[in-house]
Structures are given as C-alpha cells and as structure tokens.
Amino acid sequence: MSEPSTPLPAGLFITFEGIDGAGKSTHIAGLAEAFRLQGRSVTLTREPGGTPLAEKLRALVLGEAMDPLTESLLVFAARRDHLLNVIEPALARGDAVLCDRFTDATFAYQGGGRGFDLATLSVLERWVQTTPAVRAPAIRQPDLTLWFDLPAEIAAARLADARAPDRFEAQPVAFFRRVAAGYAARAEAAPQRFARINADQPRERVWQDIVDTFARRGWWPGTPVAPGGSH
Ligand code: TMP
Numbered sequence: 001m002s003e004p005s006t007p008l009p010a011g012l013f014i015t016f017e018g019i020d021g022a023g024k025s026t027h028i029a030g031l032a033e034a035f036r037l038q039g040r041s042v043t044l045t046r047e048p049g050g051t052p053l054a055e056k057l058r059a060l061v062l063g064e065a066m067d068p069l070t071e072s073l074l075v076f077a078a079r080r081d082h083l084l085n086v087i088e089p090a091l092a093r094g095d096a097v098l099c100d101r102f103t104d105a106t107f108a109y110q111g112g113g114r115g116f117d118l119a120t121l122s123v124l125e126r127w128v129q130t131t132p133a134v135r136a137p138a139i140r141q142p143d144l145t146l147w148f149d150l151p152a153e154i155a156a157a158r159l160a161d162a163r164a165p166d167r168f169e170a171q172p173v174a175f176f177r178r179v180a181a182g183y184a185a186r187a188e189a190a191p192q193r194f195a196r197i198n199a200d201q202p203r204e205r206v207w208q209d210i211v212d213t214f215a216r217r218g219w220w221p222g223t224p225v226a227p228g229g230s231h
Contacts, residue, residue, distance in 0.1 A: 072110045
C-alpha cells in the first residue's frame with residue numbers, strides 16, 4: 001500500500017446574492033483578501049461570466065432584448081461552462097471559490113422578476129449542476145450563500161446615481177420587489193445553505209455580520225492556524 005497523501009483542504013463554494021444595489025461587491029473583495037491573508041487560495045469569479053465563453057453570453061444577456069426562456073437558457077449555458085471549467089477545478093484544488101451570483105439569481109430574476117416557470121428552472125438547475133465531482137442524485141450547490149437583503153426602494157435609490165444601467169438595472173422598483181421575493185423563497189427552501197445579511201445597515205455593520213456568519217461555521221479566515229498545523 002502506498003503512503004496516504006496529505007489531504008487537500010476541502011474546497012469551499014460560497015456565493016453572494018441580492019438585488020442590484022445591495023452592496024455585495026466590496027464585501028466579496030474583503031473576504032477574498034481575508035482568505036488570502038490566511039494563506040488560502042481563492043478563486044474570485046462571477047455569473048453570468050467567469051470564462052471567455054460565459055463572458056460573451058453575459059454581454060448578450062445584459063445587452064440584448066430576449067424572451068425569458070432564451071434568457072434562462074443563456075444564463076444556464078454560461079453556468080455550465082463556468083462550472084466545468086472554473087468552479088469544479090478550483091474546488092478540486094481546495095480553493096475557496098467566491099462567486100458573485102449563481103443559480104439563486106436565476107430563480108430570483110428570471111423566476112421572480114420575469115415570472116418565468118420555476119419548474120423549468122429546476123429542471124435546468126438539475127441538468128447543469130450535475131457534475132462528475134458530485135455523486136448523483138446530489139447536484140453541485142454552494143456550501144454557503146450570503147444573501148444581501150435590502151428593500152427594493154432603498155436599492156433603487158442607491159442605483160439612481162449609477163453609471164448607464166444594464167437591462168436589469170433599468171427595471172422598475174416593482175421588478176426588484178419580485179426579485180427580492182424570489183430570493184426569500186429560495187432562502188426559505190434551503191435554510192441551511194442561506195445566510196441572510198441585513199444589507200440596510202452601515203457598511204461596517206454589514207461586514208461584522210458577514211464575519212459572524214463565517215465564525216459561526218468555524219470558517220472565519222482570520223481564525224489563527226495552530227503552529228505546525230495544516231488547515
Ligand atoms: P452584476 O454582475 O452586475 O450583478 O449583473 C448581473 C446581472 O444579471 C444582475 O442584474 C442579475 C442578472 N442575472 C440574472 O438575471 N440571472 C442570473 O442567473 C444571473 C447570474 C444574473
């Protein structure tokens with residue numbers, strides 16, 4: 001029998017969700033920094049996007065008018081490419097994968113916002129997130145989803161000064177109310193995976209809530225590693 005090899009630290013798949021204007025970007029960057037300072041490899045990525053093909057699909061989804069089924073198929077096509085070429089290899093290496101949006105956004109935006117059929121989205125979710133690394137019938141899902149929850153009216157006020165809006169940012173407040181309800185339904189269906197972050201607070205308080213969420217799971221990257229210990 002050969003010597004057992006040193007086990008890799010388990011990969012961690014963390015996604016960040018919320019309506020446009022919820023303020024997740026700075027916190028994603030802060031978390032990436034905290035993990036790196038701890039010596040952990042980080043893959044920082046986003047959806048739609050994250051690969052050359054998926055970024056092309058992103059430009060189409062954000063820029064071209066299309067019906068909700070076409071929109072859903074394109075975001076899931078981008079996701080399949082991203083999952084197989086970036087996310088799964090990074091998890092196999094033991095990276096912390098920090099992904100700005102994932103399938104919950106499809107349920108919230110296409111399902112909630114556009115009113116597209118949730119059963120069809122569930123079928124696409126199962127097809128796309130069935131990967132060789134995960135034993136069926138399970139599918140690849142994030143280990144943790146930070147949901148930045150913010151009333152649609154406040155998000156709209158924050159976005160009012162923003163650069164030229166894309167096809168989603170240009171939607172009325174009523175659209176974002178439906179998106180927020182879509183997120184709430186996903187969170188209710190997967191309470192273990194979701195952590196709701198109250199995004200209607202000063203930035204430092206939001207950050208502290210994120211730190212507490214990670215600490216509760218024993219994942220806070222600032223936790224000192226015992227001398228001579230691995231991960
Ligand atoms: P963002 O990366 O700037 O947040 O923009 C991505 C936009 O795309 C955002 O408005 C949400 C939207 N989106 C969907 O409609 N469906 C999806 O599945 C994803 C990942 C994003």
